[in-house]
Amino acid sequence: MQEKIIPLQRPRKDVEDALTDEGIAAACGTGDRSAxxxxxxxxxQRVARFIYRLNGRDQVEDLVQATFLEVVxxxxxxxxxxxxxxxxxxxxxxxxxxxxxxxxxxVRLAGALSQEPVPTTTLPEDVLDEEGxxxxxxxALQALEETQRAAFVLCVLEGLSAREAAQALGxxxxxxxxxxxxxxxxxxxQVQEEAP
Amino acid sequence: xKHELFDQWLRDGQPPVSDALRRHLGAxxxxxxxxxxLLALRDxxxxxxxLLTEKRSAEIRFTxxxxxxxxxxxxxxxxxxxxxxxxxxxVFAAAxxxxxxxxxxxxxxxxxxxxxxxxxxxxxxxxxPGPGSVITPEPGARWSRESLSGTELVMLEEGTLRIRVRxxxxxxxFMVKTGADWVEVRGTAFSVTAGEGQLQTVEVTEGVVSVxxxxxxxxxxxxxxxxxxxxxxxxxxPPTDPxxxxxxxxxxxxxxxxxxxxxxxAPPTATNPAxxxxxxAxxxxxxAxxxxxxAxxxxxxxxxxGPVTDSMTPPPVSPPAARTPDPPAESPLLIRxxxxxxxxxxxxxxxxxxxxxxxxxxxxxxxxxxxVLFWLAQAHLKGGQHTQAEARLRELLRSYxxxxxxxxxxxxxxxxxxxx
Numbered sequence: 001m002q003e004k005i006i007p008l009q010r011p012r013k014d015v016e017d018a019l020t021d022e023g024i025a026a027a028c029g030t031g032d033r034s035a036x037x038x039x040x041x042x043x044x045q046r047v048a049r050f051i052y053r054l055n056g057r058d059q060v061e062d063l064v065q066a067t068f069l070e071v072v073x074x075x076x077x078x079x080x081x082x083x084x085x086x087x088x089x090x091x092x093x094x095x096x097x098x099x100x101x102x103x104x105x106x107v108r109l110a111g112a113l114s115q116e117p118v119p120t121t122t123l124p125e126d127v128l129d130e131e132g133x134x135x136x137x138x139x140a141l142q143a144l145e146e147t148q149r150a151a152f153v154l155c156v157l158e159g160l161s162a163r164e165a166a167q168a169l170g171x172x173x174x175x176x177x178x179x180x181x182x183x184x185x186x187x188x189x190q191v192q193e194e195a196p
Numbered sequence: 197x198k199h200e201l202f203d204q205w206l207r208d209g210q211p212p213v214s215d216a217l218r219r220h221l222g223a224x225x226x227x228x229x230x231x232x233x234l235l236a237l238r239d240x241x242x243x244x245x246x247l248l249t250e251k252r253s254a255e256i257r258f259t260x261x262x263x264x265x266x267x268x269x270x271x272x273x274x275x276x277x278x279x280x281x282x283x284x285x286x287v288f289a290a291a292x293x294x295x296x297x298x299x300x301x302x303x304x305x306x307x308x309x310x311x312x313x314x315x316x317x318x319x320x321x322x323x324x325p326g327p328g329s330v331i332t333p334e335p336g337a338r339w340s341r342e343s344l345s346g347t348e349l350v351m352l353e354e355g356t357l358r359i360r361v362r363x364x365x366x367x368x369x370f371m372v373k374t375g376a377d378w379v380e381v382r383g384t385a386f387s388v389t390a391g392e393g394q395l396q397t398v399e400v401t402e403g404v405v406s407v408x409x410x411x412x413x414x415x416x417x418x419x420x421x422x423x424x425x426x427x428x429x430x431x432x433x434p435p436t437d438p439x440x441x442x443x444x445x446x447x448x449x450x451x452x453x454x455x456x457x458x459x460x461x462a463p464p465t466a467t468n469p470a471x472x473x474x475x476x477a478x479x480x481x482x483x484a485x486x487x488x489x490x491a492x493x494x495x496x497x498x499x500x501x502g503p504v505t506d507s508m509t510p511p512p513v514s515p516p517a518a519r520t521p522d523p524p525a526e527s528p529l530l531i532r533x534x535x536x537x538x539x540x541x542x543x544x545x546x547x548x549x550x551x552x553x554x555x556x557x558x559x560x561x562x563x564x565x566x567x568v569l570f571w572l573a574q575a576h577l578k579g580g581q582h583t584q585a586e587a588r589l590r591e592l593l594r595s596y597x598x599x600x601x602x603x604x605x606x607x608x609x610x611x612x613x614x615x616x
Contacts, residue, residue: 137240
């Protein structure tokens with residue numbers, strides 16, 4: 001059997017608008033190309049913002065693409081539990097986690113090969129006070145333990161409820177709150193300690 | 197402080213609305229301080245929204261679509277979804293119902309084909325172009341079938357096939373190829389025999405068939421038969437169906453009404469060709485019209501091909517074969533198209549661009565020119581040559597605004613313009 005390139009046939013705009021997020025996400029599980037495109041158009045900015053907060057500015061676009069590729073490849077199928085946002089955030093969380101581990105391995109390898117100090121996240125000292133506080137907070141956020149950072153971003157920055165964050169992270173609500181609490185304490189301490 | 201009290205605020209991203217939380221925050225300076233602290237941390241860490249640029253966003257969308265196409269074309273199935281299937285109870289019932297439907301549908305299809313007099317136990321029905329089309333191979337026939345972008349290609353090595361092709365949609369084609377010879381149809385019933393790597397006989401019972409053998413081509417109408425000129429010993433004739441041998445013109449060439457065996461004699465009602473040919477000829481007139489581009493491009497050379505004999509009463513249509521000079525000895529257009537398409541599918545976009553571009557220079561492509569333009573654009577897209585792809589897509593939409601791939605061409609043009 002020869003391969004065929006099958007044309008994309010996107011529904012009309014009015015039909016597209018009438019589709020629910022859940023319906024589109026379910027259709028993505030069947031390999032519907034139109035649904036995947038619509039899903040991307042609806043959620044890519046929010047996923048990009050989440051990834052930016054979770055991982056920083058580096059490679060946001062690539063990680064967004066990797067997140068939606070997971071959907072296209074059917075590695076993760078929406079099962080109707082929780083919202084589509086939660087489902088996508090869960091995928092993005094895993095993508096970012098794998099990316100950070102891979103990046104950390106590369107940094108270690110590069111450090112071992114070059115015998116040069118691994119770049120740290122110390123801040124320049126000449127930054128202005130407010131910008132410095134923002135930079136310190138973001139640096140501290142990125143320096144948080146992975147699970148704490150994900151819980152903090154989901155609950156505090158993305159506005160998910162504890163139940164939704166627990167679904168995205170595959171843990172319990174109480175664990176989410178503990179992580180948020182620890183993350184908040186760590187952030188507050190670091191921002192205050194490093195303040196001039 | 198209980199962080200669960202922040203839940204509502206966190207979910208809605210708004211100031212606290214819970215009366216309990218508000219009261220508690222007003223009464224407890226420590227919690228109020230923590231709350232303010234949390235707001236400050238949120239503002240500090242939120243940062244700007246990293247809006248993806250429109251160009252990068254379009255690139256990602258394009259990648260997703262390409263990946264989706266690749267996945268579908270390679271028929272990959274998500275493994276996890278299969279693992280989940282056994283957990284869903286109704287899947288078994290649905291699978292059983294589907295299996296039963298397939299079996300019953302298959303049985304009905306065979307029965308319908310048999311009732312129509314065009315099938316038999318050895319018939320092969322397929323769901324490609326022209327649903328209900330049937331190929332009935334004679335014993336000893338060696339053949340294979342390939343489906344390419346709306347073109348059904350039957351490679352007949354030896355023996356006889358009796359074929360009924362239902363009316364094809366625009367852009368679809370059906371071909372039987374033996375060595376350098378081939379037969380093209382658009383909706384007809386006929387039998388074709390091959391031997392020694394060449395076409396030997398073609399006998400048409402319904403519709404129009406375009407025969408391309410050696411250096412010439414001709415159109416055969418219903419009731420006409422073509423035989424390869426005997427250069428040496430005459431080619432052995434196939435064991436023909438009595439219906440064909442008797443000149444039956446109803447298209448019931450493949451058996452009796454029940455169709456249990458291909459060799460069943462034709463029903464008595466099918467032995468009056470004059471009565472049965474008129475509606476057939478009328479219904480096939482659009483087919484004859486659609487074959488005109490093929491006839492024009494192939495320039496029949498009847499003398500070079502050999503005799504055309506009427507095995508039945510001549511049909512009430514004009515003689516098809518006009519005499520013209522020999523055409524250049526070149527591969528058939530559809531074969532070349534299939535080759536270019538296969539090349540594109542194999543990933544060699546550069547060669548497929550060359551092949552499609554050469555094909556585009558040929559005259560007589562007819563409606564197939566739209567296909568060539570579209571797939572040439574796809575080859576350019578695959579190679580990242582967006583400007584050339586855009587030019588081809590525009591040409592396609594300008595020349596064939598109602599082609600079946602016009603919609604996708606418009607969508608791709610939109611994406612390309614967005615990317616700019």
